[in-house]
Amino acid sequence: xKQRELxxxxxxxxxxxxxxxNAQLLIRAGFIDKLGAGIYSYLPLxxxxxxxxxxxxxxxxxxxxxQEILMPSLHPKENWEITGRWNVEEMYKIxxxxxxxxxxxxxxxxxxxxxxxSVFPKYIYQIQTKFRNEPRAKSGILRGREFLMxxxxxxxxxxxxxxxxxxxxxxxxxxxxxRCGLKEKTYLTLASGGAFSSSFSHEFQTVTDAGEDIxxxxxxxxxxxxxEIFESKCECGSTEFEEKKSIEVGNIFKLQDxxxxxxxxxxxxxxxxxxxxxRMMGAIVEVFNDEKGIIWPKEVAPFDVHLLELDTDASEIYxxxxxxxxxxxxxxxxxxAGEKLNDCDLIGIPIRIILSKKTLEKDCVEIKKRGTDxxxxxxxxxxxxxxxxxx
RNA sequence: CGGGGUAUAGUGAAACGGCUAUCACAAGUCCUUUGGGAGGAUUUAUUCUGAGUUCAAAUCUCAGUACCCCGACCA
Numbered sequence: 001x002k003q004r005e006l007x008x009x010x011x012x013x014x015x016x017x018x019x020x021x022n023a024q025l026l027i028r029a030g031f032i033d034k035l036g037a038g039i040y041s042y043l044p045l046x047x048x049x050x051x052x053x054x055x056x057x058x059x060x061x062x063x064x065x066x067q068e069i070l071m072p073s074l075h076p077k078e079n080w081e082i083t084g085r086w087n088v089e090e091m092y093k094i095x096x097x098x099x100x101x102x103x104x105x106x107x108x109x110x111x112x113x114x115x116x117x118s119v120f121p122k123y124i125y126q127i128q129t130k131f132r133n134e135p136r137a138k139s140g141i142l143r144g145r146e147f148l149m150x151x152x153x154x155x156x157x158x159x160x161x162x163x164x165x166x167x168x169x170x171x172x173x174x175x176x177x178x179r180c181g182l183k184e185k186t187y188l189t190l191a192s193g194g195a196f197s198s199s200f201s202h203e204f205q206t207v208t209d210a211g212e213d214i215x216x217x218x219x220x221x222x223x224x225x226x227x228e229i230f231e232s233k234c235e236c237g238s239t240e241f242e243e244k245k246s247i248e249v250g251n252i253f254k255l256q257d258x259x260x261x262x263x264x265x266x267x268x269x270x271x272x273x274x275x276x277x278x279r280m281m282g283a284i285v286e287v288f289n290d291e292k293g294i295i296w297p298k299e300v301a302p303f304d305v306h307l308l309e310l311d312t313d314a315s316e317i318y319x320x321x322x323x324x325x326x327x328x329x330x331x332x333x334x335x336x337a338g339e340k341l342n343d344c345d346l347i348g349i350p351i352r353i354i355l356s357k358k359t360l361e362k363d364c365v366e367i368k369k370r371g372t373d374x375x376x377x378x379x380x381x382x383x384x385x386x387x388x389x390x391x
Numbered sequence: 392c393g394g395g396g397u398a399u400a401g402u403g404a405a406a407c408g409g410c411u412a413u414c415a416c417a418a419g420u421c422c423u424u425u426g427g428g429a430g431g432a433u434u435u436a437u438u439c440u441g442a443g444u445u446c447a448a449a450u451c452u453c454a455g456u457a458c459c460c461c462g463a464c465c466a
Contacts, residue, residue, distance in 0.1 A: 016404090036458085252466095339429095
């Protein structure tokens with residue numbers, strides 16, 4: 001993709017109505033646009049990142065038997081009256097129509113599964129826009145009023161089967177975090193089950209100062225506890241903890257028969273497993289950035305390489321890389337070198353390739369990996385091979 | 392939902408209650424530039440909305456709205 005043609009624009013100065021790092025960088029680098037508090041448009045660069053995260057999540061969900069569907073955002077009042085959750089603050093309601101905008105989907109998935117199958121277990125998920133009337137939208141895309149979430153629901157005929165599957169989901173989540181670069185920063189955290197689950201739930205908390213939660217990480221075993229349920233001793237016996245701010249990127253629950261019973265599915269127990277897609281994107285930016293911009297982990301980056309030409313035509317290199325299906329952002333804009341270099345750092349694609357008069361004299365391009373200071377000259381002939389090894 | 396703050400061009404800022412509301416960047420056109428945001432010419436406003444005070448309001452007062460921050464909230 002030629003940067004000249006890309007529907008986006010970088011901004012030099014921070015927007016005055018955003019304080020969070022993720023929002024400032026994503027807006028300045030041209031990934032998202034703000035429409036209102038907690039309401040954002042995703043421009044092509046931002047959508048590419050979203051799609052990358054979604055595909056990682058899909059692959060890992062499918063590996064544990066998940067089947068993808070898409071449920072509606074508009075929800076009839078009747079479904080929510082059954083569970084007594086129609087009159088909660090989170091629900092945006094459509095006046096005079098007995099419809100609300102869904103902030104979760106138990107009320108839809110449970111009758112749907114009842115209607116379409118009697119063969120269990122079943123694992124059904126979707127990646128869909130959720131609406132929540134947040135009393136305080138904040139921190140850019142970390143806490144939006146409209147956001148993308150993956151929600152998986154599992155249906156079992158026995159509690160032990162639910163327990164087994166619950167553990168599988170935990171593993172799948174850590175595979176997702178690993179591929180998104182967040183594994184080292186994300187802790188499985190014991191939390192309350194909330195109003196609709198009697199037992200504990202597990203949260204996946206990514207450590208960052210931008211987070212809204214406080215977790216206590218056991219220095220001995222690594223188990224972490226949400227502040228809301230934290231007591232002074234870990235299960236392993238240790239009393240040494242590290243206190244950290246964190247953002248909840250995922251939350252999994254054993255719902256037992258709470259919803260299945262209400263919707264007339266006898267002897268079925270359920271689990272539900274949420275994962276915030278846009279929230280993860282924000283968390284990635286919060287974790288991976290420097291004073292110049294974003295530093296995308298490979299698998300979620302919008303492009304593999306950022307090719308800059310400085311006063312030297314690099315279109316042949318661009319064509320050759322594209323032929324090998326390497327995703328290239330090609331900057332051949334008529335801008336000063338400084339502007340191109342700064343934009344490149346801001347956007348944060350993992351590998352920067354520069355062709356200039358200086359490098360061309362040596363039949364080379366200059367390679368720099370985002371987040372490092374090392375420069376490397378690579379022969380133009382060997383460039384494709386070099387990049388393929390890096391991916 | 393409580394507390395605090397802000398609102399001026401696409402973006403970021405300036406302007407004592409008083410002159411034609413300035414400046415930088417971006418965007419468009421023309422020319423010169425190209426290894427860290429280069430230069431010249433030219434174009435860009437209902438000062439958030441409504442009321443009030445005043446000879447005179449971007450500036451003071453009140454109300455509303457939006458946004459930011461702290462707290463409460465948050466499957």
